Amino acid sequence: MDKFSDMTMFVSIVKHQGLAAAGRELGLSPATMTARLQALEERYRVKLLNRSTRHVSLTDAGELYYKASLEILDNVNETENLILNGVKEVKGALRVAAPKDIGKQYILPILSEFCEKYPDVVPYLYLNDDVSNIAESGIDIVVRYGELADSSLISRRLSSSHRVLCASPDYLAKYGTPLTPQDLINHHCLAMVRSHEELKTWHFQGSDKKNVITVLPKRFSDDGEVVRYWALEGAGIALKSILDVQDDINNRRLVTVLNGYMANFNTSTSVSSADLNVVYMSKKYQPKRIRLFLDFLLERFETMKNGGK
Template sequence: MDKFSDMEMFASIVKHQGLAAAGRELGLSPATMTARLQALEERYGIKLLNRSTRHISLTDSGDLYHKACLEILDSVRGTENLLQKGVKEVKGSLKISAPKDVGKQYILPILSEFVERYPEVTPYLYLNDHLSNIAESGIDVVIRYGELADSNLILRRLASSRRVLCASPEYLVKKGTPLTPQDLAGHDCLAMIRSHEELKTWHFQLNEQRKSVTVVPKRFSDDGEVIRRWALEGAGIALKSLIDVQVDINERRLVTVLNGYMKNFDTSTSMSSTNLNVVYMSRQYQPKRIRLFLDFLFEKFETELNIPKARG
């Protein structure tokens, strides 16, 4: 069988949580389904599913393959739909959610240019720092840091990033520059609130050594843009995504400290937890305006914006 058919089969198995139900959808016998799945795993030399008599679950490799299958199948079906129905006028609503810093600095000008190109598109831009249930929110495109645990969503990396500690030059002249994470105890820190949780325990890694420091913040906010503004005003040290403050650093409005350390709000040291991603629903017939906007968004980030690369 061809690879596309294998992808359809595997996506159906995961969707129905079983080979028999997937086989009924595809018109294949249980024996054929089992043989094709075994052949697929043998082709790549990996195990894709953990199977018992009543339950199946994805392995790490299976989860990666499943996400790729959904994206490829979604793209092919969308192309087929366009070919069958013809290219229609690009119009309708386009609902986007993004963190405030990224939304105002990057997404807003990109969206404005897109709407200028396609004036029949009506944009809705929601700026917030909270994760949404995409399936229930009605949002077409969600831009977020980190990953979302939902295999029914398509996730694509928009830009690599990392966390940095930063403060204004004026603040550092006044308060001094911390040389170790422990030095933060003597500094004014600016902390985020996420889902009513105060993110005041900051985690650091230098080589293989890990250290967690609970700071005593002078100010809190659930708005990342407010944290950045306070840092620019000299109110203290902030733990921010590099993308949010890259322009401020380039123009010396902010200075990074403790640069040798990997930093995060949680104990994860995975760089993927700080990357900027685009998340959207997997749809059999994705509206052309959404597909065009996604292509436009990735093109802008790849070719025109000075987005930093992640480093340790």
């Protein structure tokens, strides 16, 4: 088999997270897929994939080969389009993951606008913030608060942010407004669950000392949009990113409390820990449609920061 076919096969294996599913896409039997992968690894004398009965993961060498294969295959596709159509077409799948609140309020309209400009791009929008391994997940771009631990990825800030405590006017009228972080013990708090951890230890920085409060939440969710909905309906006080609730605050659907304190889910007091970032593999290894969308996304957030539309 030629090297181009091997690259196509390897990218398919990573995309489908298995040899059998990739073989079905390529019309090859499991035995043929196994033999070709073994031959590929023997050619380079290095292991490219760690395999179990249900899962495959990239080795360091495999990740290098995968990234290079993506770049080469995309360049070939662009060259074919140029020859056939006389122009560089922008087409193919674009997979973006974002937290539900941010995804619906910000990323969805930006992605729709981008696809109107490039109608041959097929968008996939995944509304979650649990992606930790971009290469293995098949996601091209991750929008998230904070940064991923993987130092091989690139992270760029889309927007500065900070967390606020907020509640509906009806809730505050009924239960009163907390004046100190300690007052939250007696309030209905709404908390997130992340990776099975209940985020109920909230950190505050006052003018003179640090406060760590373990609240007693009345409701939990692993979905930030659900927590925001509960706050809007008057169920309690939520700790949210200002970006998630800015429109609600502007329209007085929610009111911030304890504004003299900086709040977070963890011990970090760094403002950047709450910033919204876009995380991706090096542009050097990205297809053109992904590079263009990254530029488009950064441009739109810059425009919003400057008060434009």
